[in-house]
Amino acid sequence: MIRSAAFASPKINCVGNARPGPVCVTGAGYVGLVTAVCLADSGIEVRLLDIDRDRLALLARGRAPIHEPMLDELLASVLERGLLRLCDDTADAVRGATVVMIAVGTPPLSDGRADLSQVRAALTSAVACAGSDTVMVIKSTVPPGTTVNLRRLCRHDGRSLPLAVCPEFLSEGSAVKDFRQPPQVVIGGDDAPACRRVAELFAHINAPVLITDPTSAELIKYGVNAFLALKISFINEIAHLCELVGADVETVADGLGADSRIGRAFLGAGLGFGGSCFPKDVRALDQAASYHGQTFELLRAAVEINAQQRSRFVAKVQRALRGNLHGRRIAVLGLAFKPGTDDVRQAASIDVIRHLEDLGADVVATDPVARSTAALELPATRMAADAYECVRGADAVVIVTEWPEYRALDWQRVAGLVRRRIVIDGRNCLDADAVVNAGFTYVSTGRPTRRPAATAQAPRQRIA
Numbered sequence: 032m033i034r035s036a037a038f039a040s041p042k043i044n045c046v047g048n049a050r051p052g053p054v055c056v057t058g059a060g061y062v063g064l065v066t067a068v069c070l071a072d073s074g075i076e077v078r079l080l081d082i083d084r085d086r087l088a089l090l091a092r093g094r095a096p097i098h099e100p101m102l103d104e105l106l107a108s109v110l111e112r113g114l115l116r117l118c119d120d121t122a123d124a125v126r127g128a129t130v131v132m133i134a135v136g137t138p139p140l141s142d143g144r145a146d147l148s149q150v151r152a153a154l155t156s157a158v159a160c161a162g163s164d165t166v167m168v169i170k171s172t173v174p175p176g177t178t179v180n181l182r183r184l185c186r187h188d189g190r191s192l193p194l195a196v197c198p199e200f201l202s203e204g205s206a207v208k209d210f211r212q213p214p215q216v217v218i219g220g221d222d223a224p225a226c227r228r229v230a231e232l233f234a235h236i237n238a239p240v241l242i243t244d245p246t247s248a249e250l251i252k253y254g255v256n257a258f259l260a261l262k263i264s265f266i267n268e269i270a271h272l273c274e275l276v277g278a279d280v281e282t283v284a285d286g287l288g289a290d291s292r293i294g295r296a297f298l299g300a301g302l303g304f305g306g307s308c309f310p311k312d313v314r315a316l317d318q319a320a321s322y323h324g325q326t327f328e329l330l331r332a333a334v335e336i337n338a339q340q341r342s343r344f345v346a347k348v349q350r351a352l353r354g355n356l357h358g359r360r361i362a363v364l365g366l367a368f369k370p371g372t373d374d375v376r377q378a379a380s381i382d383v384i385r386h387l388e389d390l391g392a393d394v395v396a397t398d399p400v401a402r403s404t405a406a407l408e409l410p411a412t413r414m415a416a417d418a419y420e421c422v423r424g425a426d427a428v429v430i431v432t433e434w435p436e437y438r439a440l441d442w443q444r445v446a447g448l449v450r451r452r453i454v455i456d457g458r459n460c461l462d463a464d465a466v467v468n469a470g471f472t473y474v475s476t477g478r479p480t481r482r483p484a485a486t487a488q489a490p491r492q493r494i495a
């Protein structure tokens with residue numbers, strides 16, 4: 032179903048049956064790679080262009096440079112079927128393409144604004160090589176007004192190519208699934224046939240298509256991320272209040288979430304949001320609002336609360352160890368900003384570990400897949416191969432990422448390995464009964480601390 036907010040004509044819903052022509056995707060990162068592989072898997076001929084030759088060489092061997100469920104298998108399959116071609120030359124990638132999608136990074140500048148230099152460079156070089164009816168599409172997340180401003184870069188040799196924006200809503204850790212089953216496809220553009228051509232690429236996907244003006248499409252993308260970030264910060268403030276008044280945030284969140292106007296998703300109390308999108312998009316939206324004279328207080332509060340959650344967590348670890356972290360061994364379980372990915376950009380783990388180390392703690396960390404990406408940010412931190420190795424001799428075990436592996440730990444076994452039986456769960460993800468029954472003091476977010484029944488204080492363990 033296509034909903035058209037910008038175009039009056041009901042004929043907009045005439046997505047054709049013919050297979051779309053070749054597509055060039057520029058940027059082989061999370062969004063570009065997943066987009067290219069999934070479009071190719073649907074039978075479209077895709078060229079994937081990147082300036083990073085090492086990345087392309089790895090991809091050519093059928094290996095994705097990022098950890099994402101199903102991605103390696105799909106990549107190998109589309110390469111073998113000849114549906115995906117890897118390119119380091121713009122002219123080669125763009126020649127004959129009916130659509131060029133720009134999916135390069137928009138990292139934050141020091142003041143929080145989105146850095147659009149990669150988008151401008153990629154668009155300019157693609158336009159110079161594109162045919163006169165090629166549709167240019169911005170897939171990167173860009174601030175409201177950007178696509179309209181970028182139109183001037185689509186003029187070349189007396190031609191003016193249509194430019195649309197098609198923001199991406201996938202989440203890392205479930206990127207392939209999210210791309211294939213999005214809640215909707217949003218396309219922003221002022222050229223109806225060009226928007227239809229973009230919509231045709233998603234004809235195999237069972238999701239409503241919303242076609243609107245470019246600035247509204249850009250704002251939908253920022254609005255989604257900002258709203259979800261607000262939800263997380265909201266529940267974290269409720270969690271703080273729960274600790275003060277003796278309530279249980281999980282019960283409160285269940286109650287809130289049962290109301291269909293609210294929903295339970297993104298009401299997980301704990302260490303807050305991280306990753307390459309929420310923090311940067313919330314700040315970029317705030318900057319975009321400021322540019323137009325608006326002070327978006329709600330966004331600023333969400334960012335501040337998120338930062339506070341990390342320092343509150345470290346303070347909890349400190350309190351659990353009677354105020355002194357000097358020389359204490361802390362086992363940190365989880366480095367990725369969320370389960371399912373090896374991405375540690377803006378991850379809570381990085382802030383928490385640096386803070387613990389600044390306070391003199393001896394940190395040993397682990398993660399199922401993100402140890403090497405995290406080691407680049409934390410060169411002095413010891414990495415353990417798995418959770419059981421990590422907790423050996425620990426004065427406290429802290430959970431930073433809610434990997435299923437950590438939920439399933441054998442706490443009786445962990446109890447035999449640690450020096451002190453203290454767990455601080457930054458994601459409220461463990462089975463509290465299992466942890467407490469193994470003799471641990473269990474500290475979480477927005478809930479009363481639980482101690483083992485027999486002992487008010489966990490005994491000091493002897494380590495073999």
Ligand SMILES: NC(=O)c1ccc[n+]([C@@H]2O[C@H](COP(=O)([O-])OP(=O)(O)OC[C@H]3O[C@@H](n4cnc5c(N)ncnc54)[C@H](O)[C@@H]3O)[C@@H](O)[C@H]2O)c1
Binds near residue numbers: 135201
């Ligand atoms: N990562 C996510 O979960 C996610 C989700 C939705 C939207 N987004 C948005 O999508 C965009 C891309 O994000 P990402 O995480 O995939 O970025 P990324 O940093 O993982 O990848 C960007 C890629 O672009 C390549 N590149 C840079 N300049 C280029 C050029 N001129 N020509 C060709 N390639 C070039 C880089 O080498 C890199 O491989 C961002 O705007 C981001 O906000 C990201």
